[in-house]
Ligand SMILES: Nc1ncnc2c1ncn2[C@@H]1O[C@H](COP(=O)(O)OP(=O)(O)OP(=O)(O)O)[C@@H](O)[C@H]1O
């Protein structure tokens with residue numbers, strides 16, 4: 545069983561927090577946002593707590609709370625600090641050993657420092673990753689680039705969670721050419737509430753895919769060259 549899942553995305557603002565809340569709720573799990581950049585308005589931890597109707601103890605404290613809503617490396621510099629990667633190298637324990645959902649900041653190639661990417665941390669952790677991707681035009685490129693980056697670094701990829709209206713050709717193209725699987729698609733919800741979100745997750749994903757399935761091993765050549 546995968547007790548810890550990393551939620552990454554093809555971009556910032558793609559739906560990682562909303563998907564993480566749905567997953568936390570479905571798993572009865574805990575949530576950790578290691579680096580929060582931007583403190584005005586609800587933080588991602590606060591949003592997950594609300595949308596997952598999670599107990600306070602299941603929202604683990606962020607390791608870094610940075611004021612500026614920017615890339616973490618820059619937000620840290622603005623706060624006059626440098627992110628110490630060592631402090632992020634071990635994943636915190638959860639109350640009662642419940643499953644843990646970890647949400648990154650933005651996408652894979654986002655720097656935590658000027659010499660260290662978020663992807664470097666994921667390669668170190670070797671935890672199964674869910675890639676959250678939009679279904680809108682442009683997603684094939686962003687998704688395949690993200691998948692290739694994960695595969696090149698040997699990071700286990702559980703699959704892709706799509707967000708938005710159905711675009712079956714884009715979704716199939718991404719998972720087929722990327723050598724991974726489609727975990728489901730969360731439609732756009734006009735009203736985001738704990739009830740609407742958990743109903744949408746239950747209707748479109750299988751919780752067992754996140755707890756029982758072995759991550760898809762990164763193939764050495766997911767996209768063979770054309771003859
Ligand atoms: N399925 C959905 N239905 C309706 N709104 C959504 C859905 N998914 C995401 N959103 C909205 O889209 C916006 C961006 O989503 P979200 O905050 O989850 O992105 P993110 O990838 O976590 O961004 P960040 O990189 O800042 O952490 C938010 O306003 C959120 O409420």
Ligand SMILES: C[C@H](N)[C@H](N)CCCCCC(=O)O
Nearest residue numbers: 556581582613614615649650
């Ligand atoms: C501030 C924002 N909400 C995210 N947490 C951080 C996004 C960093 C994106 C950096 C980039 O890819 O240009």
Ligand SMILES: [Mg+2]
Nearest residue numbers: 560561588647
């Ligand atoms: Mg977020």
